[in-house]
Amino acid sequence: MTGAEQDLARRLGQFELFSMLPADLLLRMAKSSVLHSYGAREEVFCEGDEINSLLLVLEGDVCAVKRSSDGREQVLAHLKAGDLISLAPLLLQKNACHTESGRASHPTKVLSISLELFHEIAESSPEFHRALQRCLAGRLEQLSFLAASLSLQSARSRLAAFLIRQADQGGQPAGITQEEIAAEIGTVREIVARLLRDFARAGWLERKRQHLVLKNRAALEEEAQRW
Amino acid sequence: MTGAEQDLARRLGQFELFSMLPADLLLRMAKSSVLHSYGAREEVFCEGDEINSLLLVLEGDVCAVKRSSDGREQVLAHLKAGDLISLAPLLLQKNACHTESGRASHPTKVLSISLELFHEIAESSPEFHRALQRCLAGRLEQLSFLAASLSLQSARSRLAAFLIRQADQGGQPAGITQEEIAAEIGTVREIVARLLRDFARAGWLERKRQHLVLKNRAALEEEAQRW
DNA sequence: GCAAAGTTGTGACTTAAGTCACAGCACAGG
DNA sequence: CCTGTGCTGTGACTTAAGTCACAACTTTGC
Numbered sequence A, B: 001m002t003g004a005e006q007d008l009a010r011r012l013g014q015f016e017l018f019s020m021l022p023a024d025l026l027l028r029m030a031k032s033s034v035l036h037s038y039g040a041r042e043e044v045f046c047e048g049d050e051i052n053s054l055l056l057v058l059e060g061d062v063c064a065v066k067r068s069s070d071g072r073e074q075v076l077a078h079l080k081a082g083d084l085i086s087l088a089p090l091l092l093q094k095n096a097c098h099t100e101s102g103r104a105s106h107p108t109k110v111l112s113i114s115l116e117l118f119h120e121i122a123e124s125s126p127e128f129h130r131a132l133q134r135c136l137a138g139r140l141e142q143l144s145f146l147a148a149s150l151s152l153q154s155a156r157s158r159l160a161a162f163l164i165r166q167a168d169q170g171g172q173p174a175g176i177t178q179e180e181i182a183a184e185i186g187t188v189r190e191i192v193a194r195l196l197r198d199f200a201r202a203g204w205l206e207r208k209r210q211h212l213v214l215k216n217r218a219a220l221e222e223e224a225q226r227w
Numbered sequence C: 001g002c003a004a005a006g007t008t009g010t011g012a013c014t015t016a017a018g019t020c021a022c023a024g025c026a027c028a029g030g
Numbered sequence D: 001c002c003t004g005t006g007c008t009g010t011g012a013c014t015t016a017a018g019t020c021a022c023a024a025c026t027t028t029g030c
Helices: A003-014 A023-032 A087-092 A115-124 A126-152 A155-170 A178-185 A189-201 A217-225 B003-014 B023-032 B087-092 B115-124 B126-152 B155-170 B178-185 B189-201 B217-225
Strands: A034-038 A043-045 A054-059 A061-067 A073-080 A101-104 A108-113 A205-207 A212-214 B034-038 B043-045 B054-059 B061-067 B073-080 B101-104 B108-113 B205-207 B212-214
Touching: A003 A023, A023 A115, A034 A043, A054 A115, A061 A108, A061 B126, A073 A126, A073 A178, A073 B126, A087 A126, A087 B126, A108 A115, A115 A126, A126 A155, A126 B061, A126 B073, A126 B087, A126 B126, A155 A178, A155 A189, A155 A212, A155 A217, A178 A189, A189 A205, B003 B023, B023 B115, B034 B043, B054 B115, B061 B108, B073 B126, B073 B178, B087 B126, B108 B115, B115 B126, B126 B155, B155 B178, B155 B189, B155 B212, B155 B217, B178 B189, B189 B205
Parallel strands: none
Antiparallel strands: A034 A108, A043 A101, A054 A108, A061 A073, A061 A101, A205 A212, B034 B108, B043 B101, B054 B108, B061 B073, B061 B101, B205 B212
16 A cells, blocks of 8 residues: 555545545545546547546546537536546446547546446445535536526627636636637637627726736626526 | 325336335325426426425426526426426525426426425435436436537527427427427527428428428438537 | 747628518417 | 417518638747
């Protein structure tokens, strides 16, 4: 038993999903797992691939995306530290496949854990079941919101909402290209560019290449509320 | 103990979600529950209302919808016999509110069960937890698909896909208005009318007022595959 | 420092989607 | 049987969104 494995086990125990698991189980997970590292924009998994291990995001951020034949993408979820990848297909059947593709949006570390161990964990603790449920329920709410906003809101409102969300999380929206913003809000790069220009002209923000500074949050919030 | 209650308990036990529960628990559910009936297009619950009991669809079909301020609707899910209503918010916090509105799309019976009893059930059986997870996971996959198709597919393709789905379930798509189809596929009534005309002109279906007869399923399927 | 690759800005254009208006149809209930 | 009410069909129009083309600007790597 190495110190690194104990360290990893401790980190696992800090994730909400695993916080109720006994130390020996965490240690077994740490021991039997394999670590993968990905650079920004690198493909982590691919729609259609068979799921042959449980993938857990250790750090970074993986976007779950669906692609159209003409190369457009829609981001459906962000999987961050402590999140499990392709959880839904995994729970629905044995020998499941990824139903989305995954791309690291930042440098990311992903832990690969054997499926047998996952099923053992799943059986072990009712608390773990509750945590899984909460996790699924949260994603369900997020996706409901996304689907509704794609259907009922304009690209303009979705962009405003996205900017607000970004600002709330990571300080200022930075290090993200217009192409990526487009994939988040369900449109194309040019539309994002034009809308950002509109917002800038209205004095709501300043644009400095991948670094947007919000100047009038209230106005953006109002725009985001339009349904 | 009346015969009706025993009968209800038996029906509950036939739903996948409750099939693992002991007979006495099913009977307690049946006894303490209240039955509500709704006509077609009647409102069952409303976005923003507090969730003060567990709602279970006994028979019929409830659409979970979100509305925009200008009166457009997007259907996000269909809750059928054996499905629980507003499950996600319920699992996420105490004193939760409905995050969508619900409208019966056919005559529908809904059972109202006390939240305390629900929590007791939830604790009782690990099998129940697994069933809940599968239920959540299934809805997650459906919503991912919906969000992706709203973003990446044309209204034309979404309509074709919808017609195929309808045909696969309930025989022929019947008893549904163009307005309702529009809410399903995320567009407005006139677009549905025009697209149906196009399909009819191409000989892919026949339109007879709420009764569509598919004539060329292969062509529709191909249209539905366009991404 | 320069070439290459990626990112952004923008005008001109096309097209899908949505809006408006209104006529015809069907069928439910007096 | 007629009359209201809701559903459908459709043309004309507007607008949001998407496409294309291209110039300019940044960053990266050699």
